Amino acid sequence: MALFNTEAIVLRSINLSETDKLVTFMTDKFGKVKCVAKAARKLKNRFGAALEPMSHIRLIYFGKENQSLYRLNHSDIIRSFQPVRDDFRKLYIGIYFNELVETLVAEAHPERKVFRLLVETLETLETLDKSETLIRLSEMQFLCLSGYTPQLSYCALCKGPPGTGWVGFSFEHKGIVCEPCSFRAQPEVRFKVGILSYLKKLKTLDIKHAGRLKFPQGAEGEIEKVTHRLILSHTGREFKSYPFIKNMAQIAKDPASWKNKS
Ligand SMILES: [Zn+2]
Numbered sequence: 001m002a003l004f005n006t007e008a009i010v011l012r013s014i015n016l017s018e019t020d021k022l023v024t025f026m027t028d029k030f031g032k033v034k035c036v037a038k039a040a041r042k043l044k045n046r047f048g049a050a051l052e053p054m055s056h057i058r059l060i061y062f063g064k065e066n067q068s069l070y071r072l073n074h075s076d077i078i079r080s081f082q083p084v085r086d087d088f089r090k091l092y093i094g095i096y097f098n099e100l101v102e103t104l105v106a107e108a109h110p111e112r113k114v115f116r117l118l119v120e121t122l123e124t125l126e127t128l129d130k131s132e133t134l135i136r137l138s139e140m141q142f143l144c145l146s147g148y149t150p151q152l153s154y155c156a157l158c159k160g161p162p163g164t165g166w167v168g169f170s171f172e173h174k175g176i177v178c179e180p181c182s183f184r185a186q187p188e189v190r191f192k193v194g195i196l197s198y199l200k201k202l203k204t205l206d207i208k209h210a211g212r213l214k215f216p217q218g219a220e221g222e223i224e225k226v227t228h229r230l231i232l233s234h235t236g237r238e239f240k241s242y243p244f245i246k247n248m249a250q251i252a253k254d255p256a257s258w259k260n261k262s
Pocket of ligand 1: 155156157158159160178179180181220
C-alpha cells in the first residue's frame with residue numbers, strides 16, 4: 001500500500017452507495033485518479049465541502065500503485081471558487097472546463113501542465129466578466145496539452161502557405177487547408193485568413209490575460225467552430241454543460257430570446 005499526497009481539483013463526484021461517493025480528481029502529481037470516499041454521504045462527514053466539483057484541495061489517498069480505484073483518506077480545501085458557484089453562468093462554464101479535462105486526459109498519466117492550466121482557468125473565470133475568449137483559450141490550450149494541436153501555420157495537405165484570401169479548416173486533417181486544396185479536402189469551416197492570427201494567439205496567450213483578447217466582430221462563430229468542433233471531433237460527443245452555456249450566451253446577447261423560449 002502506498003500513500004499519495006498531492007494538490008487536486010475535484011472533477012466529478014457521484015453517489016456510489018447510501019454512504020459512499022466516487023470522486024474523480026485531476027491531481028497535480030499523478031494525473032487523473034478516481035477514489036472511493038467512504039461515508040462521504042453521511043451528514044457529518046469528515047470531507048465536508050471538499051468533494052464538491054471544482055474545489056481546489058490538498059488530497060491524501062492510498063492504494064496499490066497503478067490500480068484504477070483508490071481510497072480517499074483526507075481532503076482539505078485550498079480554494080473553493082465560491083464566486084463561480086454563486087453565478088449560474090460561471091458555474092456551467094466551470095463544469096465545462098472540468099468535463100474537458102475529464103474527457104481529454106487519460107487516467108494515471110502525470111499531466112502537471114493540464115492541472116496548472118485548469119487551476120488558472122478557474123481562477124480567471126472567477127474574476128473575468130466576459131468569458132467567451134476564456135472558453136476559446138482553454139479549449140485550444142487543453143487540446144494542445146492533450147496532444148491534439150491543430151496545424152495552423154501551413155496547409156495540412158500541400159504544406160504550402162495559407163494564402164491571402166480565404167482558408168478552410170478540416171477536422172479530418174486537423175488543420176487549415178489552402179484555397180486550391182479546398183476542392184479536395186472539402187473543409188467544414190471557411191474563414192478569412194486574418195482570423196488565423198487569433199487562432200494562433202489562442203495557443204500561446206497566457207490564460208490569465210484572457211480579458212485582453214478581443215475577437216473581431218462576427219468572427220466569434222468561426223473561432224468557436226474550429227476550437228469547439230475540433231474537441232468534438234476527438235471526443236465524438238457533445239458535453240452536457242455546453243448547450244446551457246450557449247443558451248446563456250444567447251440570452252445575454254438578446255434578452256428577448258428568453259421570452260421566446262418560455
Ligand atoms: Zn494546400
